[in-house]
Amino acid sequence: MQKKSSATIYDVAHRVGVSLATVSRVVNGNNNVRESTKRKVLDAIEELGYHPNAVARGLASKKTTTIGVVMPDVTDMYYSELARGIDDVANMYHYDVLLTNTDEDPVRETMAVNNLASKQVDGIIFMGNELEREVLNTIAGVDAPVVLAGSVDGEGKLPSVNIDYVEAIKEATTTVIKNGHDRVAIVTGPVTHAINSLHRIVGYKAGLEEMQIAFDDTLLFATHQDYSAGLQVAEKIVSAGATAVIAYDDEVAVGIMNYLRDNGKKVPEDFEIITSNDTKFTLVTRPEVTSIGQPKYDIGAVAMRMLTKLMNNEIIDDTQIKLPHTLERRGTTRN
Amino acid sequence: MQKKSSATIYDVAHRVGVSLATVSRVVNGNNNVRESTKRKVLDAIEELGYHPNAVARGLASKKTTTIGVVMPDVTDMYYSELARGIDDVANMYHYDVLLTNTDEDPVRETMAVNNLASKQVDGIIFMGNELEREVLNTIAGVDAPVVLAGSVDGEGKLPSVNIDYVEAIKEATTTVIKNGHDRVAIVTGPVTHAINSLHRIVGYKAGLEEMQIAFDDTLLFATHQDYSAGLQVAEKIVSAGATAVIAYDDEVAVGIMNYLRDNGKKVPEDFEIITSNDTKFTLVTRPEVTSIGQPKYDIGAVAMRMLTKLMNNEIIDDTQIKLPHTLERRGTTRN
DNA sequence: CTGAAAGCGCTAACAT
DNA sequence: ATGTTAGCGCTTTCAG
Numbered sequence: 001m002q003k004k005s006s007a008t009i010y011d012v013a014h015r016v017g018v019s020l021a022t023v024s025r026v027v028n029g030n031n032n033v034r035e036s037t038k039r040k041v042l043d044a045i046e047e048l049g050y051h052p053n054a055v056a057r058g059l060a061s062k063k064t065t066t067i068g069v070v071m072p073d074v075t076d077m078y079y080s081e082l083a084r085g086i087d088d089v090a091n092m093y094h095y096d097v098l099l100t101n102t103d104e105d106p107v108r109e110t111m112a113v114n115n116l117a118s119k120q121v122d123g124i125i126f127m128g129n130e131l132e133r134e135v136l137n138t139i140a141g142v143d144a145p146v147v148l149a150g151s152v153d154g155e156g157k158l159p160s161v162n163i164d165y166v167e168a169i170k171e172a173t174t175t176v177i178k179n180g181h182d183r184v185a186i187v188t189g190p191v192t193h194a195i196n197s198l199h200r201i202v203g204y205k206a207g208l209e210e211m212q213i214a215f216d217d218t219l220l221f222a223t224h225q226d227y228s229a230g231l232q233v234a235e236k237i238v239s240a241g242a243t244a245v246i247a248y249d250d251e252v253a254v255g256i257m258n259y260l261r262d263n264g265k266k267v268p269e270d271f272e273i274i275t276s277n278d279t280k281f282t283l284v285t286r287p288e289v290t291s292i293g294q295p296k297y298d299i300g301a302v303a304m305r306m307l308t309k310l311m312n313n314e315i316i317d318d319t320q321i322k323l324p325h326t327l328e329r330r331g332t333t334r335n
Numbered sequence: 336m337q338k339k340s341s342a343t344i345y346d347v348a349h350r351v352g353v354s355l356a357t358v359s360r361v362v363n364g365n366n367n368v369r370e371s372t373k374r375k376v377l378d379a380i381e382e383l384g385y386h387p388n389a390v391a392r393g394l395a396s397k398k399t400t401t402i403g404v405v406m407p408d409v410t411d412m413y414y415s416e417l418a419r420g421i422d423d424v425a426n427m428y429h430y431d432v433l434l435t436n437t438d439e440d441p442v443r444e445t446m447a448v449n450n451l452a453s454k455q456v457d458g459i460i461f462m463g464n465e466l467e468r469e470v471l472n473t474i475a476g477v478d479a480p481v482v483l484a485g486s487v488d489g490e491g492k493l494p495s496v497n498i499d500y501v502e503a504i505k506e507a508t509t510t511v512i513k514n515g516h517d518r519v520a521i522v523t524g525p526v527t528h529a530i531n532s533l534h535r536i537v538g539y540k541a542g543l544e545e546m547q548i549a550f551d552d553t554l555l556f557a558t559h560q561d562y563s564a565g566l567q568v569a570e571k572i573v574s575a576g577a578t579a580v581i582a583y584d585d586e587v588a589v590g591i592m593n594y595l596r597d598n599g600k601k602v603p604e605d606f607e608i609i610t611s612n613d614t615k616f617t618l619v620t621r622p623e624v625t626s627i628g629q630p631k632y633d634i635g636a637v638a639m640r641m642l643t644k645l646m647n648n649e650i651i652d653d654t655q656i657k658l659p660h661t662l663e664r665r666g667t668t669r670n
Numbered sequence: 671c672t673g674a675a676a677g678c679g680c681t682a683a684c685a686t
Numbered sequence: 687a688t689g690t691t692a693g694c695g696c697t698t699t700c701a702g
Binding site: 344362387393 | 694695696697698
């Protein structure tokens with residue numbers, strides 16, 4: 001299997017006895033080529049094993065057919081499912097995906113965006129809720145459309161695809177209250193993130209208000225986004241006298257549940273739990289975890305679809321898309 | 336925030352009154368530039384907001400500082416953890432990652448490899464155990480180094496990073512046999528994949544032989560790689576009279592466990608389970624699942640490190656790397 | 671230490 | 687329907 005330094009467009013043009021332009025035309029499906037010469041060109045391409053050089057093409061056409069995806073962490077189920085939705089529709093439209101993990105570090109986020117820009121990506125999908133001023137600025141300065149997926153910016157200006165977090169959390173909150181709980185805790189990420197302060201906590205308060213329960217900030221908890229964080233925060237939640245919790249992350253929720261059960265509490269009899277992301281984690285435990293249902297794959301897919309339109313300069317009626325959510329009632333709530 | 340069509344190297348050269356070559360030198364850290372002119376160039380770059388165009392650079396230098404990663408599915412925990420290891424060391428060496436999901440479809444795998452080649456990636460990390468003749472051929476024909484991560488080809492010729500599957504499965508098998516089981520089932524993927532026929536099943540048989548238990552092919556099962564497959568195969572495993580199982584995938588293992596427990600069997604008292612990938616799924620269930628411990632992140636990281644050497648034409652002593660594995664004894668085995 | 675010049679492989683007017 | 691001609695923005699000898 002020899003690694004032949006591949007043929008160029010010049011080689012095939014030369015072989016057939018036509019110009020570069022003609023070869024370029026058949027390669028790009030331009031119909032202004034006589035059928036017979038098209039055949040000859042195709043044959044030559046076959047024989048020479050010619051494969052167009054996408055880099056050269058990108059330089060000449062100023063389109064790379066590559067998009068960038070910036071995300072917190074591929075190993076996070078929630079984001080990886082969005083990524084899969086993105087990737088599938090990207091391929092559908094013949095885009096490749098340049099992937100970057102940031103761990104939600106603003107420094108790495110800005111570096112990632114700048115780097116993608118220098119690689120001349122045609123567009124960017126951004127995931128992550130840090131979105132500091134600096135990140136927003138560099139996004140604004142990039143000469144390629146950007147859409148947020150499963151993420152919100154404080155100002156709500158960037159094109160984005162999400163669910164209605166306020167409404168979803170409100171429903172979760174009222175659900176456990178209706179099940180008889182009056183001390184329901186909520187655990188989110190840092191309140192410095194818009195998605196927590198401006199959406200989740202707002203929804204939580206709205207739920208309390210609707211059920212006429214007074215807000216108590218000792219029932220507010222902020223954690224990292226992993227299993228051990230759940231294990232750790234659980235004790236504090238219990239100490240605060242809560243008998244139900246709304247969690248923003250499934251690993252955290254499962255951590256809380258396992259802590260409770262390992263410490264003799266019965267779920268859902270003694271304590272109810274609703275989580276937010278409906279990943280596989282919620283199905284694998286016993287009991288299965290009640291969760292807000294998010295169309296994760298679709299959020300990614302719709303975001304990518306929107307990006308294709310933006311890259312194509314199409315007019316878009318609504319750039320702030322909210323996809324429908326559900327409440328998947330399972331074993332960690334009584335109803 | 337205006338989308339200024341960015342400055343080129345020509346603009347900064349012109350502004351400073353030097354040649355393109357000089358600007359190129361300072362941008363690329365070539366020391367053959369007088370300190371004073373270097374300063375001037377840097378200032379101009381700053382003022383003009385110049386960012387090198389990586390596409391143009393790629394065309395001229397024939398290096399894109401981009402590698403391709405071909406994987407079955409980002410949402411699969413096992414592979415996404417490898418991907419994270421890959422991405423981290425890729426960034427360390429200033430490579431970007433072009434990611435493609437294949438669902439282990441050979442057609443998509445060959446397309447992915449060809450596509451990456453046309454994008455002129457400097458190297459490729461390939462994950463997935465299908466590796467049909469056709470895929471192998473196109474890999475061989477690509478003008479860029481390729482290394483397998485967490486995957487084996489039948490011939491064992493390609494550079495790769497794995498654990499010793501034979502040994503790992505053998506240990507798992509003898510472990511449950513020592514715990515008193517003489518009918519232990521094994522569930523793998525399709526036997527048409529080398530990793531199953533040439534590694535896992537071989538290890539299983541070696542374990543049986545060591546413990547002087549006769550091989551019984553009614554105890555061999557092949558499934559898809561997901562939770563519901565585990566739920567489904569569990570019944571058959573029980574019918575076959577097995578009292579222990581070695582599973583190749585954590586979701587499958589958890590599916591088996593949940594089926595058993597939902598049907599009144601006690602794990603590990605009545606039935607023992609050992610799984611293979613040690614993903615988060617094994618920690619989240621009750622009981623936690625005993626698993627072969629794989630250094631997943633490291634497999635990805637080491638594969639990527641090896642790829643950097645290959646891309647750099649460095650000599651590599653051993654291209655068939657086997658990283659150490661462990662047995663993480665948890666709640667689904669008695670010992 | 672710096673510049674000139676020739677591409678890298680392809681696309682995209684503009685002609686014909 | 688096909689060819690000519692400029693580049694795209696940068697790297698890289700080769701001179702000096």
